[in-house]
Amino acid sequence: MSASVPGAEGVRVRVTRDLGLFDVTMAAxxxxxxxxxxxxxxxxxxxxxxxxxxSTASAAAAALLAGLAYAELGSRRAGESGGAYAWVSAVLPTPSGFLTGWLSWGAHIAASALGALGLGVFFVELVRPTAAILGPVPLEARYVAVGVLLVSAGLHFARIHTSARTLGRVTxxxxxxxxxxxxxxVASFVLRGGTQGTGPVARxxxxxxxxxxAGIFFIAFQGFETIAQLSDHLKQPERNVPRGILLAVGGCLVLYVVFFVAILGNAPTGSLSGWPDCAACGPNSVDLVFASVSNFVLGEPWALEVFLIVGIVSMxxxxxxxxxxxxxxxVNMARDGLLPRVLAQVRGREVPPAAVAATTGVAAILLVLSLEIIAILVALAFLLLFAFVHAALIVQRSREGRMPMGFHMPLVPALPVLAIALNLAIGxxxxxxxxxxxxxxxxxxTLWVAAGLIFHWFAGGRERLHRAPSPVRSDVASVLTTTEDVVELERYRVFLPLRTFEDVDLVGFxxxxxxxxxxxxxxxxxxxxPRNLPPKAIRFRYVDNRIRGLQKLAQIGERLGVDTRAVVKIGYKTYEIILDTAKEEAVNLLVLGWRGGRLEGERRILGSNIDYLIENAPYxxxxYKTKGLLHPLKRIVVLMSPIWALxxxxxxxxxxxxxxxxxxxxLSLARDLAEAEQLKGGVAEFLQRCHTMGLEVEHKILYATAWESVALQESAGASLLMLRATSPGGLRKFALSPVEDRIVKLARCPVLILRPGAS
Incomplete structure (x- = not known):
């Protein structure tokens, strides 16, 4: 046996790494x-x-310094989910970990409120354009914002999420x-000859x-933390985390600078002159973008409408x-005991209702504030959060030194100390x-931080101060495998994705x-x-039951002397995980089991996951419908026809x-004598092989055109019905034909269909 292949007792547990550099860069x-x-x-x-x-460049510089720290910590702790909260908790003493998580939670809540309120402003401007430029935020925008938050929360409850790959393309x-x-x-600004713009200043x-x-615009660069939270699903995180962060920050800086040129360069005449006492420098300066886009020389009359729609979608x-x-x-904090446990409970809904309700509810409360106040709250939280990350990097480097591989932030500890000072100064x-x-x-x-510290103190923080700091790990994290198995790609490989652990006939086959x-x-x-849950939200007992189930089934292969690899993977899309795993292992044969039960009116034969595999797996x-399979097998019927080859x-x-x-x-089905003679020639070699093996074999030819009904009738008493599917061609070249679909559904015996892959 190969040394790299685990035995029946060696079930691997992994978090799927199905995201690439493009996916996480676009997510950020x-x-x-x-x-x-x-x-x-x-x-x-x-x-x-x-x-x-x-100021924009300064905000980008502060974000880039934080990004460098994230990049190194992401390389050092590539297999750990949770981002800044997990890193700080593992390195800095109590209550640093709690405070980092509390700040991160509050920052994302406020950012959600900012996006909802901004969307409300844009939506109201789209459906009811205002004649007055730079007016106050209308009350209707706040109502729309509440509705948007409720819609988003509803999508989370309904588990309606788009995959990171699809989101990358949409982004x-x-x-x-x-x-x-x-x-x-920019073209409009150039056509005007640069006559508009900021104008003279009063001081x-x-x-x-x-x-x-720099502080007010800093939040435009904070999205790179998304990469850290996705690092446990990222391929080669030690390389792609730093690359994704640098690409995201650098790309956004270029976009923002050009965006500022387009907006400030097309501002209405005189609206920016005389800073800081200009017309656009008042309390309603948020509406400056509407005034500028409306003033574009090119693109009228649809430029503003397109801009508003793009803004609504983006926000x-x-x-x-x-x-x-x-x-x-x-959820991460609740699972670690730093927030009430109820926030981590899914209550059979596969989403944490309390966490969704609490996060959405606090965001809705913030909608009573102005856009500027919410933006400053987000900036303050992230600036302090990133200061903790820099401190964690300094301590981590002092303990473990410079890694031989992976990304290294230069000039440690000088540069992180400078970054901490810069963050605090801006804050x-x-x-x-x-x-x-x-x-x-x-x-x-300050009240948010104080409330968190008070809660932490009375919820056990006093005791934690007297305990030695230890990494915050979940039960599931303790069984995760971080090293990759060595797969012998040249060997023939049979791949069985299993939903349950009772189908021993399927595994035996x-x-x-x-x-x-x-x-x-x-x-x-x-x-x-669900995509709104981290992997550590899964109960260890749940995963342990899956491990034991695979251990039992892996023993079937071991008893036959077959090298057996058993893996439990944690991820978001079952069919994507199966296809990615099959591609990584260079699978030759994919075996899908079906216990029966779906009838007419439901999509295809096996449900959306396996239907997708049937139509997309190129091998x-x-x-194999094993329902009703009895041993010993007494009669196997193999269908053959001009379209069903042997x-x-x-x-x-x-x-x-x-x-x-x-x-x-x-059972050969022919329409006429010519087809029957052709089928006889095709079956001769198989008959000889059966005789050589000492198997009893019969060849039966029936003349019919209704092959489906004949096949169902003739196989009624069989132990197993087998056939090779034919491709319907076109875009669905790997799908089953309607006749084969109905045979699997309606056959009164177990059925095995081979769907050939690409030659």
């Missing part, structure tokens, strides 16, 4: 290009004035639309103005991303945001095929979780008959 950009770019151009100019572009389309609108804006901006501007995507991140953080400057909004946000942020081909047997069970595939199914019939040695009946 999708979270970044949300409310901030559409809502905070005006507020940033209001405080930074001529230094707006410098790319969104960015291209934004780039198109921005391109029109020069100070360093404090630059810092406040809804960012809202969902932030809400999901907030729910994950609260402290935000209380100076005009109109008392900065002070109000600072007070609210797969093991005998692997034995006959001198190959390996690979067993897989997928634990599917040989067997559908090639491939003949080998499987001999393997199925090897143990019980039943009678094999070849």
């Amino acid at each position: 950009i999708g979270a970044m290009v949300g409310a901030a770019i559409f809502l905070l151009v005006g507020p940033t100019f209001r405080v930074a004035g001529p230094l707006t572009f410098v 790319l389309v969104r960015v291209l639309f934004i780039a198109g609108v921005v391109g029109i804006g 020069s901006p100070s360093l404090l103005s630059l810092a406040v501007g 809804f995507g960012a809202l969902n991303a932030n809400l999901t991140s907030g729910i994950k953080t609260s 402290f400057s935000l209380w100076q945001y005009p109109g008392g909004l900065g002070l109000a946000a600072t007070i609210l942020g 797969g093991a005998r095929v692997a034995q006959a081909r001198h190959g390996e047997l690979s067993l897989l069970h997928v634990v599917e979780i 040989d595939l067997v559908v 090639e491939g199914i003949d080998d499987l019939a001999l393997i199925a008959a090897e143990e019980d040695r039943p009678v094999i009946e070849i």
